[in-house]
Each structure stands twice: as structure tokens, then as C-alpha cells.
Amino acid sequence: MxxxxxxxxxxxxxxxxxxxxxxxxxxxxxVYYITVEELLEDVPDVYGQKVRVSGTVVHGSIKNELDESLQFTMADGKEKIDVEYDGVIPDIFTDGVEAVVEGSISTDNIFVADLLLAKCPTKYESDEARYQRKKG
Amino acid sequence: MKIAETDPFSFKEMRKALFFLTFALMVLGTWMTFFYAPTEVVMGHVQRIFYFHMGTVWAATVAFTVVFVASIYYLVKETAKWDTLAYCSAEIGMLLLTLTIITGSIWAKPVWGTWWTWDPQLTTTFILWVLYAVYLLLRSGAGGRGKKARYSAIFAIVAFVDLPVVYISARIKRGISPVVFGPGGGGIDPAMMQTLLVVLLGFTLLFILLLRERIRIMNMETALYTRGR
The missing domain is CATH 1.20.5 (Single alpha-helices involved in coiled-coils or other helix-helix interfaces)
Incomplete structure (x- = not known):
């Protein structure tokens, strides 16, 4: 023993x-991603560097262009940034969704994304429950 | 003869009962997944893969916990049955974890927009998969039972450390994997929870069933090998 x-x-x-x-x-x-605020704090050092940034899609900011590219504004409560993206859009991407973008920030402070991801909700609701909640 | 016939707990009867109970629960769980659970409002029907995804990861967690406990017992008692238990459980755990990763990927593609990303929970899960792949490789290598079993047991005990990290990582680190349950989680619809519980119970029984069958086969192999010599 x-x-x-x-x-x-x-x-x-x-x-x-x-x-x-x-x-x-x-x-x-x-760190999987940085916030919009942390990204802007690193300007100008971060210009041209590949980073992953997350923020909430600002309501009404999504613009679909004719050439199927996409523009929207992403915010984290303190700061916001315009994002340009041309690629596959996740099914749940819409106003108010938390998005994760990979790419780099250009010198005119526009984020050019090569990849757009959407965070899924942490609350799984049925249609009925959401309707009741919004009504009540 | 009469006693054996009426004994409800004979091995054969137990095996049959476990088989039918597992089958019934798996069918019920699948039915609930598609017809009882409500459609999630943001993600739609694809969210139904959640039940299978959780079922496999839960059973994998049970499997690797069994490997961990059996490995400790083997080091202390040094009896072959604990080594057999650890090995068989690891094989099934590996199958379940692989299914977890595949179903997660299928779910992530439409919802997140990618098959895979190096988020903390996904990264630690990948490490877990590699660790148990190495464990199974260690087992398949040449050499007698004694030393191999002992080294494998040590490896399994150390590898188990990563399992809680997988669960904690989504809570303490920034990532894309959602925290749904427990403190800080969003929670799920009651009917979704009922479905999940039936599926989890089904997968638990499926794991026990597979484990018993695998051990049986393993013991037959050992018996044949010993007789052959």
C-alpha cells in the first residue's frame, strides 16, 4: 500500500x-475576440492587422448592396464601427444579433471583414413563449 | 430449473429489459425531438439537433468519467476487470464525442456561419478528442497487458483534467458557444427541457447497454486468446 x-x-x-x-x-x-472599444483603442497600431471583433448589430444599420456585399454598424455599448463584408451570411444574422467578424480595420476606420459569424441566442424560446412575453 | 425460469433478474432477462427500455426511450426521445419540442424562434428547425448534440456529449462525459474512475481503481487494485472497463468505456466515449463534434458542426454551419472556429469551448473539446485518441492508440500498441494497462491508466487520469475545462471554458472565456444552462445562462422552454431530459436518459441507457456488450465481447476475446495458447 x-x-x-x-x-x-x-x-x-x-x-x-x-x-x-x-x-x-x-x-x-x-482571447477569442476583442470588443469594438478595444479595437478602436489600438488604432493606429491595429491598421492592417488581422483581428476578430465582436459587437451587436445596430438596429436599422444593415444595408444590402446590389453586388450582394453587405454593410452594417457594430456596437458594444461604448463604441461603434462600420463593417463591410462580402460572403456567406449566417441564417440568424439580423438587427440586434451579436456578430463576430474576422478581418482588419482600414485607415478610414471601416472594418473589412473576410468572415462574418453570428452568436446564437443563449435563451431557447418557442414562438408562443416569445409572443406571450412581448404581449405581457 | 423452475427457479431459473422465474428469476426476473437473470443476466439474459436483464439484458433484454435493458435493450427494450433503451430502444423505447430512444424512440420516444426522437419523437419528442421532432414532434413535441417547440420550434426555436431564432434558429428554427435546425435547433432540434441540440437534443442529439447534448445527448451525445452527456453520454461521452459519463463515459470518460467511468474511464477516470476505472483507471484509478486499476492502479490501486491491479485487477484486469478495471482495465477492461476503462478501455471499453473510452472506446464508446470516443464514438460519442466524435458524434458531438459532427452534430455541433452541422448546427454551427447555418447558425454561426461556419463549420468550425477556434473558440475556447471548441478548442478544449478538440484537445479532449485528441487526448482520448492518443489513449486508444496507446492501448492498440504492442506489449503485454501489465505495463500497457498501467501507463494507459495514468494517461487517462491526467487526460480527464481537460473534461471540466471544456464545461467551464464557455463561462469564463469570451467565445461563440452559448451558455444556456445554470447561472448566467438564458434557459430553455419547459417543453424543450422535458424533451432534453428524456433524450439524456435514453443516451445514458444506450451508453450502459453499449458498455455491457463491449465488455462481453472483450471478455470473449480474452477467453479465446487464453484458450488458443
């Missing part, structure tokens, strides 16, 4: 060390 403990205790310590390393690494270094 003593021999086994000698074996298991270091193992548990190693497991905890690895988990801490993974946790700390994930917590500190990796």
Missing part, C-alpha cells in the same frame, strides 16, 4: 499542475 501511495500521490500532483497550467494558459493568453 505504501508503494502504491508513493506512486499515486505524485500522479495527483502532476495532474493538478497540468490542469493549473491549462487553466492559467486559457485564462490569460488566449
Amino acid at each position: 505504501k508503494a502504491k501511495l508513493k506512486f499515486i500521490v505524485p500522479l495527483v500532483i502532476i495532474a493538478f499542475l497540468i490542469s493549473w497550467l491549462v487553466f492559467a494558459g486559457v485564462r490569460d493568453s488566449m
